[in-house]
Amino acid sequence: MTYKFRLLLILMSGWCLVACSDDEMPDIVIDNPAEYDFVRDGSSTVSFSGQSTRIAMATELINAMKDFNASSQLMLEMYANETSSGGDADPYSDPALNASTKSVKSKVAASSDFFSSNTAESAIIKAEIESWIISQVSEVFPRKDNLAEKGLAGQIADGSSVRYVNADGLEYNQAVNKSLIGALMLDQMCNNYLSTSVLDAGENRVDNDAGTLVDGKAYTNMEHKWDEAYGYLFGAASNTKNPIPQLGEDSFLNKYLKRVNDDTDFAGIADDIFEAFKLGRAAIVAKDYNVRDQQAEILREKLSTIVAVRAIFYLQNGKIALENDDFGGAFHDLSEGFGFVYSLRFARKANSADPYFTKAEVDTMIGQLTAGDGFWDLTSTTLDQLSETIASKFNFTVAQAGS
Numbered sequence: 001m002t003y004k005f006r007l008l009l010i011l012m013s014g015w016c017l018v019a020c021s022d023d024e025m026p027d028i029v030i031d032n033p034a035e036y037d038f039v040r041d042g043s044s045t046v047s048f049s050g051q052s053t054r055i056a057m058a059t060e061l062i063n064a065m066k067d068f069n070a071s072s073q074l075m076l077e078m079y080a081n082e083t084s085s086g087g088d089a090d091p092y093s094d095p096a097l098n099a100s101t102k103s104v105k106s107k108v109a110a111s112s113d114f115f116s117s118n119t120a121e122s123a124i125i126k127a128e129i130e131s132w133i134i135s136q137v138s139e140v141f142p143r144k145d146n147l148a149e150k151g152l153a154g155q156i157a158d159g160s161s162v163r164y165v166n167a168d169g170l171e172y173n174q175a176v177n178k179s180l181i182g183a184l185m186l187d188q189m190c191n192n193y194l195s196t197s198v199l200d201a202g203e204n205r206v207d208n209d210a211g212t213l214v215d216g217k218a219y220t221n222m223e224h225k226w227d228e229a230y231g232y233l234f235g236a237a238s239n240t241k242n243p244i245p246q247l248g249e250d251s252f253l254n255k256y257l258k259r260v261n262d263d264t265d266f267a268g269i270a271d272d273i274f275e276a277f278k279l280g281r282a283a284i285v286a287k288d289y290n291v292r293d294q295q296a297e298i299l300r301e302k303l304s305t306i307v308a309v310r311a312i313f314y315l316q317n318g319k320i321a322l323e324n325d326d327f328g329g330a331f332h333d334l335s336e337g338f339g340f341v342y343s344l345r346f347a348r349k350a351n352s353a354d355p356y357f358t359k360a361e362v363d364t365m366i367g368q369l370t371a372g373d374g375f376w377d378l379t380s381t382t383l384d385q386l387s388e389t390i391a392s393k394f395n396f397t398v399a400q401a402g403s
Contacts, residue, residue: 048231111191158328168374178339193229304347311340316402
């Protein structure tokens, strides 16, 4: 570097120190805590009880789908929670859930970005999940003591376990369980609570800038919306402030974050997600909305990756089991894969308003899984093609996800 150029840089730096006032170049300091722990005036500002409640409701629903004494009416009420009154007709074993006005169904395919102007598709998705609940009772339960065969529902051995499948080999309880990961958890996180359409709705940004709290609460509305996204992943954790060491404490997205994180090809994804949630929340406190939005995009990519990885994992493991004539093991894996493929409809590209897959694309993949006699007729070629279709939208390979 020449002397004249060095002098010019010094002069320019000096000019900037004089000309750029503190008002023009404010310093935003983000206090990023070690845990998801945010306090104002001695009180915690973190709240996501509604998300914890819905995870608990969904858990009871999935358990009921394996209870041959449960009626479809009971399970539909667990899904919708429309008539619970604190009496004998209450659907849940937990009295706190029966007293709640929350509902799983009301939040299925209900995000601001994907479904506020697409209510017809939302209604279809809600109804599809209801149909699987009803079919578990009408198709599978009556044949629980019969062996499943092509075209007939019944039981099928999977090692030391017994699976109960429909005529196509599908476990309806797995379809509901894994589809809720996308239709409830992923959709509400990626397309609702982490969206600027929700975070900045109404006077949220003005109120957050002014420190205006929700009436009777310790948090601003923007802080609360971010926390609600966090709750759909960590709301059932025994330690919600530091949930990573105990991953896998529910049967939904948290469980499969652990599974993906345990894969050496994706090791560290859990820490990445936790850090993005924590830093984004700290940025809201600091009123740094650029950093907040950057973390939201990281979360969209990472959370969507979990669903895509597990979809491929189960398709590939189902393929291996079919090749070994292990139909029980294959049908179980493929039932889980079915649900994760269904959940891809709710996966959101980072820095985009678009999903990774449209409903038409997902319906095509589901159609390939269920064509003819369903899982009984599936070939390795079809499962490989589906796996490649999914992987092509993401930054990993079928081999990485399938191992």
